[in-house]
Amino acid sequence: MNDIAPLLFALGTASMLLSLKMSSAARSMRLRYGLPDGDALYSDLSGSGKILRSERYGLTGKPDYIIREGRHVIPVEVKSTEAEEPYRSHQLQLAAYCLIMEDICRRDVPYGYLVYGNRRYRIEINDDLRAEVLRALDGMRRTLRKGHAHRNHSQKARCARCSFRTGCKQAL
Numbered sequence: 001m002n003d004i005a006p007l008l009f010a011l012g013t014a015s016m017l018l019s020l021k022m023s024s025a026a027r028s029m030r031l032r033y034g035l036p037d038g039d040a041l042y043s044d045l046s047g048s049g050k051i052l053r054s055e056r057y058g059l060t061g062k063p064d065y066i067i068r069e070g071r072h073v074i075p076v077e078v079k080s081t082e083a084e085e086p087y088r089s090h091q092l093q094l095a096a097y098c099l100i101m102e103d104i105c106r107r108d109v110p111y112g113y114l115v116y117g118n119r120r121y122r123i124e125i126n127d128d129l130r131a132e133v134l135r136a137l138d139g140m141r142r143t144l145r146k147g148h149a150h151r152n153h154s155q156k157a158r159c160a161r162c163s164f165r166t167g168c169k170q171a172l
Helices: 004-033 088-105 127-146 156-161
Strands: 039-043 052-054 059-061 065-069 072-078 111-115 120-124
Touching: 052 088, 059 088, 072 088, 088 111, 088 120, 088 127
Parallel strands: 072 111
Antiparallel strands: 039 065, 052 059, 065 072, 111 120
16 A cells, blocks of 8 residues: 555646646636636637537537636637727627527527737627628528639738638639
């Protein structure tokens, strides 16, 4: 028994140090990205999060984080740019994540967070925003059925960062 005690002590100490390191890393990430308090349930900042699906809406997505605040499950989307006000396209993306979470969790998702380099915005998810997402989704599906979609911007920087650039015949 005396031979096991030092091993158990070493394992316990290593476990405690690992726990402290992980807690410190989580705190550092929370500060770095301006994330709100709450239990982190999901993270995709490293690209390793699983794809979330809503059968009801035919939507899939990977929010950067999902946190629990009180009884609510809240998506968080982190953007690398700064913004004096949230971009509408980002609000729609966040609202789509809220619809996915509502379907998965079977409860309302009343808001989400957009985190930019200079500030964090709490975006209220109301009926008008939900309807706008569903209209946009319907428009995208109609475009896909027609078999062609054309770019609708002329911003070279945005085009350069687009994940579809390598296969796009309309890249700037």
